[in-house]
Amino acid sequence: MAANPPDDVEPEPPLWEQIAAQNRQLPGGERLQKVLASTGWGSRRVCEDLIAEGRVTVNGEVAVLGRRVDAEHDLIEVDGAPVGVRPGLVYYLLNKPAGVVTTAKDTHGRTTVVDLVPGEPRVFPVGRLDADTEGLLLLTNDGDITHRITHPSHGVEKEYLVHVKGRVTPGELRRLREGVELDDGLTAPADASQPSPGIIRLTIHEGRNRQVRRMCDAIGHPVLRLVRTRVGPITDRSLRPGDWRELSTGERRSLTEAVAEQARRYDADS
Numbered sequence: 001m002a003a004n005p006p007d008d009v010e011p012e013p014p015l016w017e018q019i020a021a022q023n024r025q026l027p028g029g030e031r032l033q034k035v036l037a038s039t040g041w042g043s044r045r046v047c048e049d050l051i052a053e054g055r056v057t058v059n060g061e062v063a064v065l066g067r068r069v070d071a072e073h074d075l076i077e078v079d080g081a082p083v084g085v086r087p088g089l090v091y092y093l094l095n096k097p098a099g100v101v102t103t104a105k106d107t108h109g110r111t112t113v114v115d116l117v118p119g120e121p122r123v124f125p126v127g128r129l130d131a132d133t134e135g136l137l138l139l140t141n142d143g144d145i146t147h148r149i150t151h152p153s154h155g156v157e158k159e160y161l162v163h164v165k166g167r168v169t170p171g172e173l174r175r176l177r178e179g180v181e182l183d184d185g186l187t188a189p190a191d192a193s194q195p196s197p198g199i200i201r202l203t204i205h206e207g208r209n210r211q212v213r214r215m216c217d218a219i220g221h222p223v224l225r226l227v228r229t230r231v232g233p234i235t236d237r238s239l240r241p242g243d244w245r246e247l248s249t250g251e252r253r254s255l256t257e258a259v260a261e262q263a264r265r266y267d268a269d270s
């Protein structure tokens with residue numbers, strides 16, 4: 001027969017009450033297992049097991065299953081190691097100025113995007129911007145996300161502001177939206193608008209070589225200036241040309257989610 005607990009020891013509240021109490025503290029948060037999964041700790045199932053095993057703490061307290069968190073502000077740790085960054089992985093957002101080349105090392109001695117960010121740990125550009133193109137470029141040592149962001153058919157959206165020669169007609173904008181025949185095939189449907197005459201906002205998710213320039217050439221409006229303003233969910237209007245910053249935990253998560261969403265859509269369509 002099980003021994004009765006001593007009278008002076010407060011019985012622990014049932015697990016469901018503990019969960020409810022934690023949820024009350026953070027009604028707007030996200031489920032801990034979802035946050036863990038999106039930062040690379042494994043599937044949600046694996047992350048639930050980590051929590052159930054008592055290996056995860058939130059602000060120093062052992063978390064229970066069902067716990068909600070605010071990933072930007074709560075300190076989440078697995079086995080005492082902070083979560084958010086898989087050990088050793090760094091993610092930079094650079095505002096690339098015109099004239100800087102997107103290679104790890106330039107044989108002609110020109111400044112490269114890698115010269116503009118910290119040298120250690122060594123990072124690589126995520127995709128490529130032409131030397132003349134300006135704007136947002138991610139650099140990381142996370143090869144997995146690089147591969148998924150730049151996937152030729154289900155990479156994340158990239159948005160550009162394009163100054164072109166001349167004013168674009170509604171029919172030409174429609175061609176950009178519906179697909180333009182290039183020498184390597186028809187482009188996928190894109191978003192295109194003209195917020196002011198000769199300025200196009202173009203959103204594509206393919207990553208073909210010089211794609212925006214070639215699309216604009218194809219409709220008879222050569223590019224005068226090309227600026228990338230968004231990569232997936234990542235944007236920053238206040239980052240000055242030549243400056244860089246690290247992605248926040250929230251940005252890294254939303255990027256991971258955008259990549260997963262894009263792959264799901266692609267799988268559903270094919």
Ligand code: URA
Pocket residue numbers: 128129130131133209210211212213214226
């Ligand atoms: N499309 C281009 O034509 N150039 C770039 O640098 C990026 C997209």
